[in-house]
Every structure is written in C-alpha cells, then in structure tokens.
Amino acid sequence: MIKTGLIWSGLAIAAMLGSLAWAWSTLPAGVDIPVHWGPNGQADGFATRDKALLILAILPASALFTSVLLAAAPYLDPFKENLRRSRQAYTAIWAGSMVLMAALTAGIALMMIRGASGATDSNEFVRFVMAGCGVLFVIIGNYLPKTRKSFFLGIRTPWTLTSDYTWEKTHRLVGPLYIVAGLIGIVIAFAMSGIWLVFSFVGTVLAVSLFGVAYSWWVWRNANDRDEGADYVV
Template identity: 30%
Template sequence: MEKEWIAAGILVVAVFAAGAYFYPQLPQNMAVHWGLEGSANGYMEKGIAAAFMLPALMLVLLALFFAIPFIDPLKQNYKDFKKEYNGLALLLTAFLGYVYALSLAYNLGYKLDMTQLLAPGLAALVFYVGILLGKAKRNWFVGIRTPWTLSDDDVWKRTHELGSKLFKAAGIAMLLGLVFPVIGLGVGIAVLIGSAIGLVVYSYVIYSRKARKQKTK
C-alpha cells in the first residue's frame, strides 16, 4: 500500500481518537455550521452524530477514493495519474481533519474566525485539484466529466488543461480569505462556479468543432 494511503488512514484514526478524548468536554449544544462571516449559525445536541459526523465522513470518503480505481471501467487510465490521485485522497483527508480540529477548538470555547482559518486549507485543496486536472486521464469519476470529454481523449485533454489553470486561479483567489475572509471565499467560489459552467460549454464547443471538421473530410 502506498504511503499516501497509510498516512490518510493514520489521520482518520487520529481524528476519531481526538474526538473521543475531547468528547466529555464538549458543550451540550455543539456548533456544527458556520456562516460566511466566520461565526456559528447552526447547532446540534451533543451526541455521537454531532461529535463524529465529520470523522465518519472522512472514513467513508477515504474508502470511496480507495475503491474508485478498482471499479471504474477505465481503471487502466489511473496509472497515468496515480501519484496525483493518491495525493488528492491524502490532502482531502488532511483538510477535513483540519476542519474537525477547528470545530473541536471552537466547541471547546476558543474564539475562532472559521472563514479566515479555513482559507489556506481550502485554497490548497482547490489549487491541488487544478494540478490533478492537468494530469488526469479519461475516467468516469475524477475530473470534468461531460458527455463530450468522456467521448474523446483530445476533448478531455484540452478541457482539463484549461480547467487546471482555472482551478489554480481559484485556489490563489481564496488566499485573499487570509486578509478579507468573506471576499476571498466569495471570489474563489465565484471563480469555481464560473469555471464549472464555462468548462462544460468549452468541452461542447471543442467536440462540435471537431465533429464538423471530420464531416467535411
């Protein structure tokens, strides 16, 4: 088993252990959701669900990431971006662990601006997705999966080259959140949404142009 999976597994165990250790000290009404301004706006009564919902999600997502390369009909393509794929699984696990650590600290009484503190982690995650997009080969689970990218390797490649640049730009924009939390997150999300819509259109345009050229030959 690759070192990324071992490290991710250790992180999941550590997060469950931290939750169990601090559980007796957690308040009866636990903050579980925060607004853009960084303050809590959603609560749950203390219990297993509230305290361990995020660690459970980490475990499920890690198991899903591990299984995907084995169940994808295009599984042979994963070997070409295995390093980046494994890295994403580890980084996502680490990011969720970081979110959980912040939520524990908040519920233990530390006054935190969650939006500002999440900015660097979210920026790193989005930027890394940009790196992954530049390496990913055609598959059914990871990347910009439209009918047109999944039908043609060239359309996939060109769409993901653009997507890589856009996601990296969104990640950099999110770093504004260190100084301007709401603005940085808002700009980053706007870039991501715009990119997602634009990339779908872009893949269709490339595919259509290619199809027309083939008809005229």
C-alpha cells in the same frame, strides 16, 4: 496508488478520532454547544453535548466512506488503465482531501470547546477553512493536466468522456485556472470577511467549473476522435 492513499486516510482518520476524543473529554454537559456557524463566523446553531459529539463524529465517518470509495474506484472505473496512469494526481487529491478533512475536524472540535466556554466568534476559523480549500484547488489544478480520461477523476462531461482530445485540451486549460482560483481563495481568505469571503471563493471556483463544462463542449464539436451516435452510451 491505493496503498499510499489508504495510508494517508489511516493517518487522517486517526487524527480525526483524536480530535473527537479530545472533544469528548473536554466538552462539559449541561451547556449549549455551538455546532454550526454562519458565513460571518458567528455561531447560529447549538446542541447538547451528546448531539454535538455525534455531529463531530460524522466527519471521520465521512472520511472512512470516502476512503473506501476511492480505494474501490480503480476496480470500478471502465478506464482502469487511464486511472492507473493518473495515479500521481489521484493520490495527491486523495491525500489532500484527507488532510483537509482532518484539519476541519480539529478546527470544529476547537470551536465547540471554545463555544462551550462562551466564545461564539469563529471568523478566523472560517478564514483557515477557506484557505485550506484554496490550497486543495491549487493541488487539483496542478495535477489535472496530467490526468487521463476517467469516470472518477477530472472534469467528467459527456464531451470529455467521449473524446481523448477533448479531455486533454479541457484539462490543460482548466487546470491552471483552478490554480488561479485556489490562489485567489487563499488571498481573499485573509483579505475579506463575512459572507463575501465565502461567496467570492465559491463563485470563483463555480465560474471556472462552468467554463470547463462549456469549453469541453466547444472543443468536442471539432474533435476528430469523438464518439457519438445511438450506439454510444455514457
């Protein structure tokens, strides 16, 4: 599990460093480089070449930090054995996150280079980012029902962490809902534009997440294996 995840991380970070090197060798000095784009796809933040490269470097650094955290999690989680049994889900989500970050880095590097030559519209890039997020949520939703109780994976509420029954019921229902949310995200990524594209996808995912939290409490109320009382500490 950890070895496979680190391989994916290594490949993704190498690709991200490649994107950074591409931007470093291509971006001209003395011009404003776009570093931020609004929901409508228009550049609304600019910086010097050096600052733009520094901002781009945050992404591989973040991927490295995330990889270290994910590699350490199996040793830190109180439910180590459960996390080991959920290794397929853990590895898939780890790999999917790394691939998405690598694609995001390449896309931002491309938009910086295009912006340096005068282009300011990145609406198509925003679409692909949203579609990529949709694919990641399809992956997450597919594996959620196969997970076991863990502090680092899944829908972690006081109720799912204190009842195996609640954990299983919640993830069996919310997993398919995340798949639906991901598919909706992929569709609206190419069917909508502007700020509504972002709001629609984020709103759908947030609604599913909040439903999962509420549903876990509702199931927990009647769970026979729930832990509660003054002696229990989450």
